[in-house]
Amino acid sequence: MNGNVQQVYELLKQVTDPEIPVLSLEDLGVIRDIDVNDSEIIVTISPTYSGCPAMEVMEQDIVDVLKKEGHRVGLPSNIRVETQLSPAWTTDWITEKGKKALFEYGIMPPSKSGEILCPQCESKQVELISQFGSTACKALYRCTDCLEPFDYFKCH
Ligand SMILES: [Zn+2]
Structure with missing residues (x-):
């Protein structure tokens, strides 16, 4: 450059x-x-x-x-x-730093493995509430441990 x-x-x-x-x-x-x-x-x-x-x-x-x-x-x-x-x-083009920032912000970043963790308590006990969260590119989940809803940034 x-x-x-x-x-x-x-x-x-x-x-x-x-x-x-x-x-x-x-x-x-x-x-x-x-x-x-x-x-x-x-x-x-x-x-x-x-x-x-x-x-x-x-x-x-x-x-x-x-x-x-x-x-x-x-x-x-x-x-x-x-x-x-x-x-x-x-x-896939979202950087590792970007994924970390998303998680800390309370949004589960795109997950290739399909494993979705609650950004609040990192529990794997989560359930899908809606395929469409706050925007079309996100799905709405809820953690069944801490009961907090959160957005998952869908892979595409
Ligand atoms: Zn949780």
């Missing part, structure tokens, strides 16, 4: 998922490419969920952060956000 690209990458760490403020774009693994030339910054991201309104908010946040902070470090003020549909984003 050249210096400008590195600076943009650092600034993008401030942009978080509008629905899950503990997850940054970096944690989500959605940043595909950053290009900085003399006149503009082009950030390419993978949409997490097609039609997810959060993506539009995220795109606007990228532009806002780069406009606000970028000029202080001498970056161009024209910002373009492009989306790359292929290969499609999967929950």
Whole structure:
């Protein structure tokens, strides 16, 4: 990475998922490419969920952060956000740090093994309440030990 690209990458760490403020774009693994030339910054991201309104908010946040902070470090003020549909984003791209942050936030991160733990007490005694939790990408579970309901971030 050249210096400008590195600076943009650092600034993008401030942009978080509008629905899950503990997850940054970096944690989500959605940043595909950053290009900085003399006149503009082009950030390419993978949409997490097609039609997810959060993506539009995220795109606007990228532009806002780069406009606000970028000029202080001498970056161009024209910002373009492009989306790359292929290969499609999967929950596998969420970083280990991101998964840990989700769990600490009270959301069970995507689990390849299918093992779902209660984020409150780490009990394995959980039951599915609804395939759709607070958003379509999450399912609602309840822990039968501590009785707390929690969201599970579904694999896809
Ligand atoms: Zn529990």
